[in-house]
Amino acid sequence: xxxxxxxxxxxxxxxxxxxxxxxxxxxxxxxxxxxxxxxxxxxxxxxxxxxxxxxxxxxxxxxxxxxxxxxxxxxxxxxxxxxxxxxxxxxxxxxxxxxxxxxxxxxxxxxxxxxxxxxxxxxxxxxxxxxxxxxxxxxxxxxxxxxxxxxxxxxxxxxxxxxxxxxxxxxxxxxxxx
Amino acid sequence: xxxxxxxxxxxxxxxxxxxxxxxxxxxxxxxxxxxxxxxxxxxxxxxxxxxxxxxxxxxxxxxxxxxxxxxxxxxxxxxxxxxxxxxxxxxxxxxxxxxxxxxxxxxxxxxxxxxxxxxxxxxxxxxxxxxxxxxxxxxxxxxxxxxxxxxxxxxxxxxxxxxxxxxxxxxxxxxxxxxxxxxxxxxxxxxxxxxxxxxxxxxxxxxxxxxxxxxxxxxxxxxxxxxxxxxxxxxxxxxxxxxxxxxxxxxxxxxxxxxxxxxxxxxxxxxxxxxxxxxxxxxxxxxxxxxxxxxxxxxxxxxxxxxxxxxxxxxxxxxxxxxxxxxxxxxxxxxxxxxxxxxxxxxxxxxxxxxxxxxxxxxxxxxxxxxxxxxxxxxxxxxxxxxxxxxxxxxxxxxxxxxxxxxxxxxxxxxxxxxxxxxxxxxxxxxxxxxxxxxxxxxxxxxxxxxxxxxxxxxxxxxxxxxxxxxxxxxxxxxxxxxxxxxxxxxxxxxxxxxxxxxxxxxxxxxxxxxxxxxxxxxxxxxxxxxxxxxxxxxxxxxxxxxxxxxxxxxxxxxxxxxxxxxxxxxxxxxxxxxxxxxxxxxxxxxxxxxxxxxxxxxxxxxxxxxxxxxxxxxxxxxxxxxxxxxxxxxxxxxxxxxxxxxxxxxxxxxxxxxxxxxxxxxxxxxxxxxxxxxxxxxxxxxxxxxxxxxxxxxxxxxxxxxxxxxxxxxxxxxxxxxxxxxxxxxxxxxxxxxxxxxxxxxxxxxxxxxxxxxxxxxxxxxxxxxxxxxxx
Numbered sequence: 001x002x003x004x005x006x007x008x009x010x011x012x013x014x015x016x017x018x019x020x021x022x023x024x025x026x027x028x029x030x031x032x033x034x035x036x037x038x039x040x041x042x043x044x045x046x047x048x049x050x051x052x053x054x055x056x057x058x059x060x061x062x063x064x065x066x067x068x069x070x071x072x073x074x075x076x077x078x079x080x081x082x083x084x085x086x087x088x089x090x091x092x093x094x095x096x097x098x099x100x101x102x103x104x105x106x107x108x109x110x111x112x113x114x115x116x117x118x119x120x121x122x123x124x125x126x127x128x129x130x131x132x133x134x135x136x137x138x139x140x141x142x143x144x145x146x147x148x149x150x151x152x153x154x155x156x157x158x159x160x161x162x163x164x165x166x167x168x169x170x171x172x173x174x175x176x177x178x
Numbered sequence: 179x180x181x182x183x184x185x186x187x188x189x190x191x192x193x194x195x196x197x198x199x200x201x202x203x204x205x206x207x208x209x210x211x212x213x214x215x216x217x218x219x220x221x222x223x224x225x226x227x228x229x230x231x232x233x234x235x236x237x238x239x240x241x242x243x244x245x246x247x248x249x250x251x252x253x254x255x256x257x258x259x260x261x262x263x264x265x266x267x268x269x270x271x272x273x274x275x276x277x278x279x280x281x282x283x284x285x286x287x288x289x290x291x292x293x294x295x296x297x298x299x300x301x302x303x304x305x306x307x308x309x310x311x312x313x314x315x316x317x318x319x320x321x322x323x324x325x326x327x328x329x330x331x332x333x334x335x336x337x338x339x340x341x342x343x344x345x346x347x348x349x350x351x352x353x354x355x356x357x358x359x360x361x362x363x364x365x366x367x368x369x370x371x372x373x374x375x376x377x378x379x380x381x382x383x384x385x386x387x388x389x390x391x392x393x394x395x396x397x398x399x400x401x402x403x404x405x406x407x408x409x410x411x412x413x414x415x416x417x418x419x420x421x422x423x424x425x426x427x428x429x430x431x432x433x434x435x436x437x438x439x440x441x442x443x444x445x446x447x448x449x450x451x452x453x454x455x456x457x458x459x460x461x462x463x464x465x466x467x468x469x470x471x472x473x474x475x476x477x478x479x480x481x482x483x484x485x486x487x488x489x490x491x492x493x494x495x496x497x498x499x500x501x502x503x504x505x506x507x508x509x510x511x512x513x514x515x516x517x518x519x520x521x522x523x524x525x526x527x528x529x530x531x532x533x534x535x536x537x538x539x540x541x542x543x544x545x546x547x548x549x550x551x552x553x554x555x556x557x558x559x560x561x562x563x564x565x566x567x568x569x570x571x572x573x574x575x576x577x578x579x580x581x582x583x584x585x586x587x588x589x590x591x592x593x594x595x596x597x598x599x600x601x602x603x604x605x606x607x608x609x610x611x612x613x614x615x616x617x618x619x620x621x622x623x624x625x626x627x628x629x630x631x632x633x634x635x636x637x638x639x640x641x642x643x644x645x646x647x648x649x650x651x652x653x654x655x656x657x658x659x660x661x662x663x664x665x666x667x668x669x670x671x672x673x674x675x676x677x678x679x680x681x682x683x684x685x686x687x688x689x690x691x692x693x694x695x696x697x698x699x700x701x702x703x704x705x706x707x708x709x710x711x712x713x714x715x716x717x718x719x720x721x722x723x724x725x726x727x728x729x730x731x732x733x734x735x736x737x738x739x740x741x742x743x744x745x746x747x748x749x750x751x752x753x754x755x756x757x758x759x760x761x762x763x764x765x766x767x768x769x770x771x772x773x774x775x776x777x778x779x780x781x782x783x784x785x786x787x788x789x790x791x792x793x794x795x796x797x798x799x800x801x802x803x804x805x806x807x808x809x810x811x812x813x814x815x816x817x818x819x820x821x822x823x824x825x826x827x828x829x830x831x832x833x834x835x836x837x838x839x840x841x842x843x844x845x846x847x848x849x850x851x852x853x854x855x856x857x858x859x860x861x862x863x864x865x866x867x868x869x870x871x872x873x874x875x876x877x878x879x880x881x882x883x884x885x886x887x888x889x890x891x892x893x894x895x896x897x898x899x900x901x902x903x904x905x906x907x908x909x910x911x912x913x914x915x916x917x918x919x920x921x922x923x924x925x926x927x928x929x930x931x932x933x934x935x936x937x938x939x940x941x942x943x944x945x946x947x948x949x950x951x952x953x954x955x
Contacts, residue, residue, distance in 0.1 A: 035293055049212035050205020052417070054368045055451040059871035062368055090205035107199040110837050113845060114665025115202025116368040116417030122203060141879045148871065150366050150418050151665045153848035154879045156841055 021085045023048070024092025038077035039063045042089060050090035050119045054148070061147030064120035065089050071127045071146075090119035093126050101167035102126055102160070111160035113151030121147050125161045133172070134165055188745045189677045190899045193837040194684055197670045198663065202415075210372045210387045210414040211448050218374070219248050221434055221447040222295040224285035224302045225457060226277035229526040229864025230311035230325075233275060233304065236285060241301040246290035248441055250302060253284075257439065258403030262432060264393055264425045268326060269492035269529070271401050271432055277306070278325060278491035279528050280865050281457035283429070288437045288445055311526035311864045315465055315486040318523040325491060325524035332489045332522035333497045335504035337793035339576055340515035346480035350471030353480075354551055358468065358544040360931040362859040363461035363852075365533055366876055369417020371458060372448035373431045375438035381408025382435045387416045389423040389662055390702035391692045397428030398435045406694075409435075413692040416664035420849070421532030423664070424704050425495050426459050452869040459494060459531035460859065462487040462522075466507075466544040471515075476558050478567050480515040481576070483507050485541060489522040490529035496522040499530075501636040503537035505797040508576035509545040510587050510628035511567040516576045518793070526864050532704060534849065535910045538629065543931055546625040546914035551927055560624045561595045564805070569628060577788070579796045584902065586829030586892035587803040591626060593888050598622075598807035598825035611923070618811045619942075621923025625914035626805045629907045630798025631894075632707045635788030643711035644698035645779035647676065647719045651769035653747075653762030655682060658690040659712040660700020666905050667838035668708045674834055675713045675898050679720035680727070681744020682761050698780065706802070706903025709834060711781060713898035719779030726775065727761075730768050734759050784896055800894050802902045803829040806911035808919040809883075817939025819855045819920055821881075827888040828907060832900035836889070842908045843887035850912020851883065852876045855920065858932050 017034045020027065023046070030045050039056075042048040042065075051074055054062030058076040065074045066088040074089075093099050102125050105111070112118040121144065128135055128143035135143070140161050149157065201207040238250040253260050253274035263269040273284045285302050289295040312318045318330045340346065347353050373386035381404055388394055391411040399409045411431070416423065434447040449458070464487045471480035485503060489496040504520040553560045568587045574580055595601070600622060607620040633641040646658045657676055663669040673687045690696060700712065724744065731749035732739040735757055743750045749764055751757040759767075768775050788795035809823040824847045833839045856875050860867040868874040893900030913931065921927045926941040 033291075033293070043211075047214075049208070052209070052369070053211065054370075055871050057451065057870055057872075060368060060451075094204035103200075103203055106203045107195055110196050110199065110667075110841055112196065112199055112202045113667065113841065114368065114416060114418040115198070115207055116209065118202050119205035122205075144879045146878075148368065148876060148878060150368055150420070150849070150876065151845045152841060153844035153846075153877075153885060154882050155844040155885055158879065 017079055019079055019082050021082050021087060023087050024089060032079055034079065036079040037075050038065070038079070038082055038087065039074035041079060042074060048089055048091055052116055052119060054116065061124065062117050062120045064123045064147060066123060066127055071124055090123055093123055098168070099126050101171065102129065102164040105160040105164040105167065109156045109160040109163060111152065111156040117147055117149045121149065121157055125164065128161070129165055129168060133169060187678055187899065189674045189684060190834050191832065192835065194670055194674055194835055196667060197673050197684065197687070207415045209369055209417050210374060210385055213374055213385060213414070215374065215376060215444040218444040218446055219288040219290065219437070219441065220292040220295045221286055221288045221437055221445050222299040223283040223433065223453065224287060224299045225453065226273065226280055226282040226284060228277065228306055228308050229280045230309040231277055231306035232309065233273060233277060233284065234307055235305040237303040240303060241287060241298040244294060244298050244301060246294040247298045248288040248290070249437060250285055250287050250298065251436060251440065255440065256401060256436060258401045261400060262397060262429050263493055264397070264428060265495060265497050266493040269494070271429065279526055281528060282491065283433065283457065286433045286437060288441060313525060313527065313864055315488050315523050315525065318525050319486060325526060330524045332493050332524055333500055335501060335520040335793060337504055337516055337518035337576060339578055339794065343480055343482050343515055343517040346515035347469070347471045350479045351474040352556060353469065353471045354548060355469045356548065356551065356929060358466045358547060358929050360464050360540045360543060362463050363533060363857055364455060364859055364874055365420040365422030366874070367418030367420060367422055370449045370451055370454040371423065371427055371430055373427065373434050374444060374446045375431065375434040376444045377438050377442050381410070382439055383410040383412065384431045384435060385412050385414050386427055386431050387414055387423060388427045389419045389664055389704060390425070391660065391662070391694050392699045393425055393702060394428045394431045395694045397432045401432035401436055402439050411694045413662045416662060419664040420534045421536065421704065422458060424532040424702055426531065451871070455869045455874060456866055457528065459529055461533035462489065462499065462530040462537060462540065464488070464540045466541060468544050468548050470548045470552065472552055472556065476556065476563050476566055478511055478513045481508050481513045483518045485520045487520070487522045488525050488527060488530060490525055490527045492529040494529045495531040498636055499532060499537040502630070503541055504793055505577055505630060506538040506628070507541035507545060509542060510569045510626055510803060512569060512573045513576055527861065528866065535906045536705065539853065539910050539913050542625065542627050542910055543914045543917060546918060547927060550623065550918040550921060561591055561600070564624070564626050565591050577797050578794045584800050584831055584892045584894040585803065586890040587626065587628065589890040590803050590805040590827040590829050593827040593890060594805040594807050594825055597827065597886060597888050600807060603809065617815065618813055619923040620809070620811050621919040621921070623808045623915045623918030623920070623922055624805065625911040625918060627907065627911045628801040628803050629706070629910060631710060631800050631802060631903050632783045632798065633701065633705050634798040635786050635796065638783060638785065640701040641711070641783035643700040643715040643781050645712060645715035645719050646697055647716065647723060647777055647779070649723065649765050649775035651766050653686060653765035655680070655687045656690055657687055657716065658693065658697050659715060660692055660697040661703040661708040661712045662692050664703065666842065667835065668712070670838060671709050671834045672712055672716055676716045676720050678899065679717055679724055681724070681747070681749065683747045686747065686761070706905040706907065709901050710897050710903060711783065713901065714781035715779040717779065717898050718781055719777040722777045723775060726768065726773055727764055730773060731759055731764055734764070734767065799896060800902060802904065802907045804907050804911050806915040808915040810916065810919040810923055812920060812923045812938050814942060817935035817942060819933070819935060819938060821851050821883040821916055823884045824912065825886045826911065827890055828904060829890040829892050830904040830907065831894040831897045831902035832891050833889050834899065834901055839889060839904055840887040842904050844885045846908025847885050847912050848877050848882055850909045851881070851916055854913045854916035854931060855933050856881065858934060
């Protein structure tokens with residue numbers, strides 16, 4: 001809903017702001033309208049469209065990114081608060097070696113249907129598994145509880161995260177043994 | 179049976195992983211909002227803020243003053259016809275004189291950015307003369323206020339079977355009566371409605387998130403006054419549909435197309451979540467009066483039903499949705515005497531339309547609740563009672579359709595009982611509930627369903643499907659069908675069907691998304707029809723190609739055609755598997771021999787006969803069947819409900835992909851659990867109040883039960899490799915089984931859905947004060 005108190009005569013939506021931040025380990029400098037959110041910057045300015053907009057109100061989790069080591073909905077991060085932040089999106093995460101077991105498990109367990117929530121789910125799962133080596137069932141349910149899915153009933157997503165955790169542990173163990 | 183099939187087929191029946199998984203998981207799949215075109219403008223709809231009223235004036239001047247606004251269009255700017263109704267002509271594309279629901283679009287704005295478009299939409303000033311709205315079905319039925327000049331009845335379906343219904347009730351041993359009500363359900367696809375319209379070749383091309391490209395083509399052509407051939411619709415990756423992207427996207431595509439056509443620039447229209455919740459269609463709320471007569475031995479002898487459905491302000495798909503209601507309100511049972519009246523009514527509320535199950539989960543909830551009451555009051559076992567009345571081969575449905583084939587209902591009832599460990603759990607729960615020190619009460623609930631496949635007698639003229647298969651000279655294959663992948667797994671299952679028929683590997687198959695320029699009108703992607711319809715259309719094309727390939731292979735291998743076997747990308751000598759030619763070598767040979775390896779396929783649903791006046795005959799050619807058992811736990815102190823486990827046995831004919839089939843069942847369970855106990859759309863004075871995901875609450879990982887899915891495979895003769903549909907049946911038994919479980923736990927049959935914790939809390943308190951017990955501490 002538009003802001004009714006906004007005086008259209010003085011409206012300057014094109015007022016821009018220069019912001020420097022790190023995106024998937026690459027330093028970025030963007031000039032964007034001051035009303036932009038991180039989600040707008042990703043999708044409109046940088047064409048990183050893997051991060052989806054499901055509600056624009058921080059309620060669905062489709063736009064989940066990792067900011068300074070914590071998961072957050074990109075739609076709630078205002079451009080003005082982005083200066084100097086470290087951001088990881090699905091594009092950066094899915095290219096990382098330690099995300100491969102997650103991607104593979106999601107594929108093998110058919111943990112996606114329409115796919116619109118999936119990038120956010122993968123980001124949240126990656127964050128969980130980087131925090132806990134062997135998460136408990138409760139930790140998995142909690143970590144994904146902010147990511148809504150309307151297709152899968154979450155069953156295969158949870159199975160995939162468990163499988164990925166097992167796989168990551170095997171890789172780590174093999175690494176130690178070698 | 180599975181083992182036999184595993185031997186029989188090389189790809190069908192196997193757990194093939196999704197062909198579209200990678201692109202969705204790494205975020206590279208392109209949904210419509212991920213696409214951008216040069217000079218693209220952003221559109222925003224201006225919607226009515228009142229439920230009923232006359233439009234006195236639409237003032238665009240303030241909006242047009244805003245820098246960056248390209249146009250504000252109203253009804254008078256429409257170049258073709260101002261109509262959008264896909265079945266009945268009662269709905270304008272943009273309201274011109276009267277608004278009939280809060281959220282009805284009256285104008286459409288295009289601007290350089292999304293933010294400017296949103297701001298401009300708020301600057302379009304509309305003056306109304308408010309009229310008294312009709313806000314529920316009883317008011318509508320009274321016809322005191324007419325929503326449309328012709329009156330408030332959208333449709334009235336009658337089912338009349340057997341003798342005089344009152345006579346049948348008088349001969350029944352026991353008669354049960356109850357009225358049920360059920361609220362809206364919102365699809366809540368994670369990707370909101372959206373499209374991009376491009377001016378192209380003197381016409382319009384639309385990229386969109388849709389279930390029915392051909393509906394959109396018709397709507398755009400009508401609104402713009404263009405021939406169909408000038409309107410091309412291309413399906414993008416669809417972020418969920420569930421029926422919500424059946425007819426509704428036509429409205430948005432036609433508006434974006436109008437802007438693009440007039441402005442000669444690409445126009446993107448993406449609904450924000452609040453607007454999507456406000457204006458897009460929902461599952462029909464219903465008021466359902468049920469009366470059931472039962473014999474001493476537990477046979478259902480008579481059924482009288484009157485259901486009033488809130489169709490909202492316009493017909494949209496109500497006439498077809500409620501046809502389905504009329505066929506399914508008696509459940510999958512043999513009932514000799516039936517009188518049913520299913521009435522759709524206009525109100526000044528959001529139009530209701532298609533949602534997974536298409537008008538049937540509501541009446542299944544009512545019917546299965548009646549059976550729960552009957553079993554509890556008369557002391558019948560819930561499985562034995564259903565078994566005793568179940569449809570089987572040779573039996574007549576309530577429309578007197580004699581079931582001839584593929585009816586695994588009784589097997590689903592038996593399997594659901596066994597696999598849910600019902601008898602053991604029932605004993606444990608009875609013991610648990612008898613212990614006053616426990617904080618919770620536990621309950622089990624059962625529900626059985628049947629569901630007519632494809633579009634049925636009412637929609638036979640649309641029940642066709644086309645396909646195109648092209649084999650390139652390197653042996654890789656491109657498929658196109660007219661039904662869409664919307665997450666259900668259509669591409670994977672259809673690739674398996676094509677691969678089985680062609681003898682190739684699934685990995686060599688690539689899909690072209692549905693495109694009206696490539697593929698003939700294949701009807702809508704609805705009614706759980708895609709596997710059967712597009713599958714059969716692909717088989718038609720694949721069998722033509724297979725013949726050519728086998729003949730060519732026979733020539734190379736110097737054997738007779740009937741000695742060639744095609745499997746896993748090789749053409750073998752059936753007697754000597756070392757003698758073979760690969761699929762790719764064979765494709766290359768055909769290329770140089772000028773044998774065309776490109777074919778169209780076409781399939782038409784079996785023709786059926788149905789009498790609309792009395793609702794008798796064959797409404798659908800075959801049915802899917804299912805039985806679900808739910809285990810729930812309710813908190814005695816708070817009324818909080820937890821669904822702990824669902825066991826679902828489905829007869830879907832032969833399963834093409836067991837992994838995707840169980841994924842469908844799990845997803846259907848989630849939507850059913852949400853509908854039963856969580857999703858409460860609040861509407862006050864014609865305004866929907868729950869316009870976000872924190873107020874319209876769907877299940878999260880924290881709310882979802884363990885699901886056990888079982889498949890009974892009673893082969894259907896008309897399905898590809900014996901398949902029937904599963905998309906909708908997966909949801910349909912869930913609501914009733916959950917509500918029955920909650921009712922059995924609480925000792926009170928809930929007559930309104932959703933059953934929210936506060937209602938359970940009230941019921942438990944009422945029961946306690948009746949029984950003279952003190953409040954739970």
